[in-house]
Amino acid sequence: MNKMLMLFLCCQALNPCEQDIYDAISQDWQSVPVKFCMQGIEAISTPVLDVLPPAGLYLFDKKDIARTGMAAFIGDCVVVLSLKMLVNRERPAGETSRLDSSFPSGHTAFAFTQAVVYSHYNPRLRIPLFVYATVVGFSRVYLGKHYPTDVLGGAVLGLAVGFLAVRFTY
Numbered sequence: 001m002n003k004m005l006m007l008f009l010c011c012q013a014l015n016p017c018e019q020d021i022y023d024a025i026s027q028d029w030q031s032v033p034v035k036f037c038m039q040g041i042e043a044i045s046t047p048v049l050d051v052l053p054p055a056g057l058y059l060f061d062k063k064d065i066a067r068t069g070m071a072a073f074i075g076d077c078v079v080v081l082s083l084k085m086l087v088n089r090e091r092p093a094g095e096t097s098r099l100d101s102s103f104p105s106g107h108t109a110f111a112f113t114q115a116v117v118y119s120h121y122n123p124r125l126r127i128p129l130f131v132y133a134t135v136v137g138f139s140r141v142y143l144g145k146h147y148p149t150d151v152l153g154g155a156v157l158g159l160a161v162g163f164l165a166v167r168f169t170y
Helices: 002-012 015-028 032-044 047-059 063-087 106-121 123-142 148-169
Strands: none
Touching (some): 015 123, 015 148, 032 123, 047 106, 063 106, 106 123, 106 148
């Protein structure tokens, strides 16, 4: 967790550049069809829904994949919420609470974790899963919910949790 905090602090040094990127994506690139699509991505990528794939896999007797998926889900919950409590970065819109703070992006972390875990068991899904995770991250900035470094931190965190879940449950 120390490395993640260091990453956050280093990213803060890029704040003026980050603000320009955030403004370009969340304000200048707006269009009704893209916003509608990004809102759909936001709805289906809600971290709470990430418990559904392991539950479904368990019901269809894919217990090894379900175990890894559930371990990854729990790992994400613990690490994401701990970092949100520790860092407590204000969201771009200004509102914040410790459990709902901006860094790291939970949506992004969970999406990248899922991409790692499920592509490990089905390599043919690797490209679609990582494209999905990347679009989830982009949607967080596009919709004005997170700064780019929140998304970057979420992606790195998600990759790490996914690889650890696979490593320790496979």
